[in-house]
Amino acid sequence: MSNWKKYTLLFFLFTLLGYPLFYYAYKYGTPAFGGLDVLSYYKLYDGWQFSKVDSPFNQRIISSYAVYLLHETGLTYPTDTAIKAFGLDPSVYFCALLFNFLCVVASCLVIYRTVEKQLNAGPLFSFLAGLLFLLGFGTLCFLVSALTDALSVLLVALLFKSFLEKSWWQAPLLLLAAFQREYIFFVFGLIAAMHWLFQKQERRYYLLVLAGNIGGFLVYFICRKTIFYTPRFTHQIDFGQFLSNIAISIQDVGAYFRQTFLIQNLVFIYLGVCAYKYVSKLPVTRLHLFIVFALLIEVVALSLLVRLGNNTGRYFYMTAPIVIYYLALEAAPLLAGKNRPETLTA
Numbered sequence: 001m002s003n004w005k006k007y008t009l010l011f012f013l014f015t016l017l018g019y020p021l022f023y024y025a026y027k028y029g030t031p032a033f034g035g036l037d038v039l040s041y042y043k044l045y046d047g048w049q050f051s052k053v054d055s056p057f058n059q060r061i062i063s064s065y066a067v068y069l070l071h072e073t074g075l076t077y078p079t080d081t082a083i084k085a086f087g088l089d090p091s092v093y094f095c096a097l098l099f100n101f102l103c104v105v106a107s108c109l110v111i112y113r114t115v116e117k118q119l120n121a122g123p124l125f126s127f128l129a130g131l132l133f134l135l136g137f138g139t140l141c142f143l144v145s146a147l148t149d150a151l152s153v154l155l156v157a158l159l160f161k162s163f164l165e166k167s168w169w170q171a172p173l174l175l176l177a178a179f180q181r182e183y184i185f186f187v188f189g190l191i192a193a194m195h196w197l198f199q200k201q202e203r204r205y206y207l208l209v210l211a212g213n214i215g216g217f218l219v220y221f222i223c224r225k226t227i228f229y230t231p232r233f234t235h236q237i238d239f240g241q242f243l244s245n246i247a248i249s250i251q252d253v254g255a256y257f258r259q260t261f262l263i264q265n266l267v268f269i270y271l272g273v274c275a276y277k278y279v280s281k282l283p284v285t286r287l288h289l290f291i292v293f294a295l296l297i298e299v300v301a302l303s304l305l306v307r308l309g310n311n312t313g314r315y316f317y318m319t320a321p322i323v324i325y326y327l328a329l330e331a332a333p334l335l336a337g338k339n340r341p342e343t344l345t346a
Contacts, residue, residue: 006123007109007113010108010109010112010127010130011105011109013127014105014108014109014130014131014134015105017131017134018101018104018105018108018134018144021101021139021140021144022097022098022101022144025097025144025145026077026079026081026083026090026093026094026097027079027080027081027082028081028082029082029083029097029145030082030083030085030086031086031145031146032086035145035146035147037057037147038088038096038145038146038147040053040054040057041053041057041060041064041067041096041146041147041148042088042092042146044057044058044061044064044065044067044068045064045067045068045071045092045095045096045146046068046071046089046092047068048065048068053230054230054232054233055224055228055229055230055232055233056182056224056228056233056236058228058230059179059220059223059224059228060148060179060180060181061179061180062151062176062179062180063099063100063103063148063150063151063152063180064148066099066151067092067095067096067099070095070098070099071091071092071095075091075094075095075098076090076091076094076095077094078090081093093146096145096146097144097145097146099150099151100143100144100145100146100147100148100149100150100151101144101150103143103150103151103153103154104133104134104139104143104144104150104153106154107133107150107153107154107157107321108130108131108133108134109130110154110157110158110161110321111129111130111133111157111321111324111325112126112127112129112130113126113161114157114160114161114164114321114325115129115130115324115325115328117165118164118325118329119328119329119332121328121332125328125332125335129324129325129327129328132266132269132324132327133266133320133321133324136265136266136317136320137263137264137265137266137317138263138266138313138314138317138320139317139320141263141314142314142317143317148180148181149181149314149317149318151180152177152180152181152183152184152318153317153318153320153321155173155176155177155180155181155184156184156187156318156319156320156321156322157321158173159173159174159177159184159188160188160321160322160325163188163191163192163209164325166202166205170188170209170212171212174188174212174213174215174216175216175219177216177220178216178217178219178220178223179220179223181318182217182220182221183299183302183315183318184216184318185213185214185216185217185220186213186217186298186299186302187295187318187319187322188209188213189210189213189214189217190291190294190295190298191291191295191322192206192207192209192210192213193206193210194287194290194291194294195287196210198287198290199287221237224237225237235306235307236306236307242305242306245304245305245306245307246304246305248307249303249304249307249308249309250304255310256309256310256312259310259312259313260300260303260310260312260313260316261296261313263313263317264313264316264317266320266323266324266327267292267296267323269327270292270323270326270327270330271292273327273330273331273334274289274330276334277330277334282333282334284330285326285329285330288326288329288330289326291322291326292323292326295316295319295322296316299312299315299316300312302315303315
């Protein structure tokens with residue numbers, strides 16, 4: 001089967017598998033619990049009311065502008081929805097959900113291709129990797145919504161694929177990230193730094209990736225302090241407020257723990273496979289394990305410093321394509337009945 005036929009078929013398959021989730025989110029979903037940021041994005045989706053939106057929401061313009069253009073076409077699906085009671089136009093909400101759902105399907109395809117190419121995996125194994133993402137907790141709760149996370153995750157998936165391939169497509173993707181989600185720079189900056197520290201080969205490449213992420217974040221930061229500046233969330237970019245932010249962030253430690261760690265089902269699956277291999281005296285790629293823990297520590301530190309609150313777990317879920325790839329790498333030799341194929345020794 002030719003590639004275009006295969007990926008067209010996969011697109012329709014992932015779409016059909018995820019469609020019930022999309023319909024449920026449109027019919028019954030509201031931003032009442034954990035999605036109030038939608039109220040800011042809604043002003044962009046509906047009429048591009050840019051001057052009425054605070055930073056950092058006004059800097060996540062790629063996905064919000066795409067939803068705005070989609071809504072301008074008049075596309076809608078008339079039916080009774082829960083969102084009506086929330087005072088939002090269902091047609092705007094529909095376009096936001098549709099765009100984000102298409103980003104989720106595209107992320108499934110990128111994950112499929114990454115696992116297939118990097119691990120020399122078969123169609124079924126690669127499909128299961130994409131399906132795992134489709135059924136992940138964060139996909140169900142955060143991505144098929146009217147927020148802007150779905151495109152951010154797609155950018156992470158594309159950047160990670162480019163990172164593994166050592167492709168210079170990372171440069172334009174990082175530029176897009178400056179106007180979509182700043183957390184991406186922290187993710188790939190940390191990954192590049194850890195590869196540079198713990199791997200003896202190709203250290204120049206990892207240093208360049210690290211520099212690219214630092215440069216991308218500087219673009220974001222300068223734009224936020226100037227072009228996109230609004231005073232409402234200055235505690236996120238004022239270094240003098242970071243210590244006081246920590247005291248506010250940890251007022252309810254129990255709720256913070258539940259909302260950050262207990263929703264990471266993909267991480268638990270990955271750690272379970274690593275634990276099984278360790279007990280069975282099979283090799284585990286320790287660098288990847290260290291990276292996952294470092295990413296968790298990083299997002300918690302960022303959360304405390306800038307008061308992300310119950311969004312900490314939601315932010316970390318943006319690393320799902322990376323965690324799934326690491327999981328696939330560890331699971332592949334188990335399913336193949338081998339300790340570690342030659343293709344996975346690097």
